[in-house]
Amino acid sequence: AQSVSQHNHHVILSEAASLELGCNYSYGGTVNLFWYVQYPGQHLQLLLKYFSGDPLVKGIKGFEAEFIKSKFSFNLRKPSVQWSDTAEYFCAVNQGFQKLVFGTGTRLLVSP
């Protein structure tokens, strides 16, 4: 079955530290890739998405993600996190006209 894996369930960082959250998927062929963020008590919002073209995608709030096809990965990065980045981050993938499949999420806690 097609799946999306986020290996880090909980991440704790200090402010100004660099962030990288892993995301791997099991699909073959062309995929659409997304990162969503859920701030405490809020709904999911789109951070960034990749459909085609430049594999390095820049999103809102200084986040970026790199699509590495050979590794089936779409890792999320931010060079310097802030306390306000404390949230849960979800990777999601779909293929063609198939439904979006979400990873289990990574909870990020940034200490001031």
Add this chain to the structure above:
Amino acid sequence: DAGVIQSPRHEVTEMGQEVTLRCKPISGHDYLFWYRQTMMRGLELLIYFNNNVPIDDSGMPEDRFSAKMPNASFSTLKIQPSEPRDSAVYFCASSLGISDNEQFFGPGTRLTVL
């Protein structure tokens, strides 16, 4: 647009009672999705509609769950009878398309079944 609207925001009920969750998608969006979020299972897709027609309900846990979309601006998710294990946050989302379109999520309904 006000975004995806869900009601109620919080629901507390007793085991065995019927629960109805409501969703108004963003106007013009052809797809509507119902998700359930729990600590144990994360974010699960329950069912989705295209142009008011259910397309994939394979995520609906059991017959106690049912969803309808009588028109383009309204959908319900019903649980009858409810059980404590149904306690979760239920999100509704809508999008223009299914493949490369962003899904816009509502604020969710936090359901507690006692």
